[in-house]
Amino acid sequence: MTEASTIVRVAARGEGVTADGRHVPFAAPGDRVSENGAIEAGPHHLVPPCRHFPQCGGCQLQHLDDAAWRQFIVDRIAGGLAAHGLSAEIRSPVLSPPRTRRxxxxxxxxxxxxxxxxxxxxxxxxxxxxxxxxxxxxxxxxxxxxxxxxxxxxxxxxxxxxxxxxxxxxxxxxxxxxxxxxxxxxxxxxxxxxxxxxxxxxxxxxxxxxxxxxVTITLGGVPVPLPPASFLQATSEGEAALVEAVRSIVGDTPVVADLFAGLGTFALALPGRVYAAEAGREAIMALKAAAGRSQRAVFTEHRDLYRRPLTPAELDRFGAIVIDPPRAGAKEQAQALAASRAPRLAYVSCNPSSFARDVKVMVDGGWRIDWIQPVGQFRWSTHVELAASLSRAS
The missing domain is CATH 2.40.50.1070 (OB fold (Dihydrolipoamide Acetyltransferase, E2P))
Structure with missing residues (x-):
């Protein structure tokens, strides 16, 4: 076999890619692929633990070890950034263990x-x-x-x-x-x-x-009423990693905005006073009730941030911003952030592509990406999450 038949990376949908660009399903970095498509397992190729793999759509990457999965996550984020002419420090991904999906x-x-x-x-x-x-x-x-x-x-x-x-x-x-x-x-x-x-x-x-x-879910030490089928971070371990990253970005900032706040995953974990905006009525009412009962300084607003994003003048009131939009990202809110004077931002994303698109707008408006913390919550999945630290360029 030639070097061209060695798998060098894993593509976005989970297939291995050789040095000469050949895509091979269920191949891992370091595998060798013969001309007839047979795979000779390399050091990062594992025997999938589940009998349903690869038929079941719940997992795509059970054939990868953790080192290869971490590299896949980093590559997905780096690729999303590169598509917009961006780059940043990408830290080692935090991976959730098997059997932790809640x-x-x-x-x-x-x-x-x-x-x-x-x-x-x-x-x-x-x-x-x-x-x-x-x-x-x-x-x-x-x-x-x-x-x-x-x-x-x-x-x-x-x-x-x-x-x-x-x-x-x-x-x-x-x-x-x-x-x-x-x-x-x-x-x-x-x-x-x-x-x-x-x-x-x-x-x-x-x-x-x-x-x-x-029924409640405890967030930031506060029991929050849980509407049926509400959004939660997929694992407790993933939630903890994202919260830790956001807290390190926000620090001891006394007044913070949490946009797309949901049930309060970040709002209830932050010090100081927090303004929380969320379009889901049941979610924001649950957060309001929990904050009131626990006497947390969280001030809620039922607000559709796609139709009515915070304006630059509104954003300028805060010492730090937390934003955790759906997969589509937050293009309109990113444009307002680019025009604001807010000094610090924690951007939590479940889509490297929409994240990079939004951040490009902000970088063009004078922001810089300090670092990115990837999180692998969906075990053996191609799904990627991250928390990024952004600040105003000096």
Whole structure:
């Protein structure tokens, strides 16, 4: 074999790439590829631990060791920056361990089949094992099969599982069970599995059928009311890494803005006074209630930052800004930040491409990227998260 047949990196979708640009599925850096496509495993190639890999769409990178996965994450971020003519210090990624995923959406059929979708397909992998889900979530798969069989839904269901303070929160989309038999089955299921809550949604909003105690998630040491299927960082370890990075950027700044604040992952972890803006009404009301009960100096506003981003004049009131937008990024807010005089910014992102696009606008407006802390929360996935420190260029 020639050097051209050696895998030198992993592309964005998870396939290995040789020195001469050949893409090879399920190859790791250091692997050798023969002319007929056979792979000779190198030092970073692992035997995938799960029987469902690579059919299951929940994982794409189980054949990589942690060193190769870290390099993949760094390469994704560096590539996103380079596409906009940018570069920065990229720190070593923090990786979440196996079986720590505390929220997930599974799919189910009336036959009882339940699991993640097949890669690039609507077919469902019937889970017999899972190496990414927290044990509390995976333990519900078999009982859910039996419950779904009793409910006899007429269409495919989406099952949202979240590990809350009180146990597992379950929301099933696509069915609204009716009748005494269904009610008894739901109550028996919830009691037997010690659920925190069980709700159903047929398209008109969640209807709770079981919630013995108010469901919360603790953020920054504060129990926050948890609306069904709310966004949370995927793992506790990933959340801790992102919060630590944000806190190091903000420091002891007395007045901070937290944009796209959600339930308060960062707002409740920061010192001083925090202004928190969020478009999701249930999320911002939950944060407001939690801050009030805990007497935290968090001032909330229900505000759509896409339609009404903070203006430069509003941004100038803060000593530091935290921004954690959805995957689409925050182009309009980045433009306002570029025109502001705010001195410090923590940008949390789950999409290196939209992050680089937004940061390019800001760099052109006089900001600089100090460093980037990558976080691998979605074990063996091509999904990449990061927290970046930006400051005004001198």
């Amino acid at each position: 929220r997930a959406t599974l799919h189910a059929e009336s036959s009882g089949r339940i699991g993640f979708a097949v890669e690039k397909s609507h077919a469902i992998v019937d889970l017999a094992e899972c190496h990414v889900l927290a044990p509390e979530l995976f333990a519900l798969v078999a009982p859910l099969r039996r419950l779904i069989h009793k409910l006899r839904p007429k269409r495919r269901l989406d099952i949202h599982l979240t590990l809350a303070d009180q146990g597992v929160d379950v929301l099933i989309n696509g069915v609204m069970p009716e009748g005494l038999a269904a009610a008894e089955a739901i109550t028996a299921f919830a009691e037997a599995n010690r659920l925190a809550r069980m709700a159903f949604d047929e398209g008109y909003g969640p209807e709770t059928r079981w919630e013995p105690d108010a």
